[in-house]
Amino acid sequence: MKIAISGKGGSGKTTLSATLARLLSRQGSSVLAIDGDPNPNLGVALGISALGLSGLQPLPRSIIEQRPDADGVNQTFLTQPMKTISSQYGVAAPDDITLLLTTRVDHAGKG
């Protein structure tokens, strides 16, 4: 089950994302949380400590590559299995959640 959550800034989408992720995880299957907001706050909302958050880095471009598939059509591939990406770049949140960050924070003030 893969759910995306959108909404105007300040609408409460991050609080909803975090609460939903943690309640869902408590149902018995661990949840992957992805922060795709250029102003990332999901980590705090999930309850990750300041120390944990200091280790949260945006995923580098090097986890994907473009190469031709079997039919010679250029496709995007992950260069590492998801498990490796999660353990290398993910930060653990309460209730067995792993948080990944896809966007960079270097556009501070934008949006």
Place this chain on the structure above:
Amino acid sequence: MLEKLIEQTNQHTILDMEASIEHLTRGTIRHVDQLLVVTEPYYRSLETAGRTVPLAYELGIKQVHVVANKVRSPQDEEAIRRYCAERNFEIIGVLPYDNEVLEADQAGLPLLDRKPDSNYVKEVSKLMDRILGVHQNENENQKQTA
């Protein structure tokens, strides 16, 4: 990148997105099962939802639902219900305006840890049950058509 991550993970996934989905392509979002569009009961927030929902269907997302948030009164709820009814948008949850949300935010702690019995958490829990119901139905439909 986002597309591959969502495609390749076998975990339940919650994606907190940018405010606008206007820059998204069919590719980026094609492995998403459901989009929740969060809206507050005032005009500009509703207008954002009003643009997002049709766009999400255009992008090929099968399940698109509105979540009414920060609802303070029956009038608030009615405003969102009327707006959605006029456009055939489906509302999957109505979440109350809850001071506890703001207080938890200011304390930098999840509401779920601070006030697990707050109205907001209770309503999100009900919302989750409805989401699970939607996906169960979807899976059964897929089995039947397979």
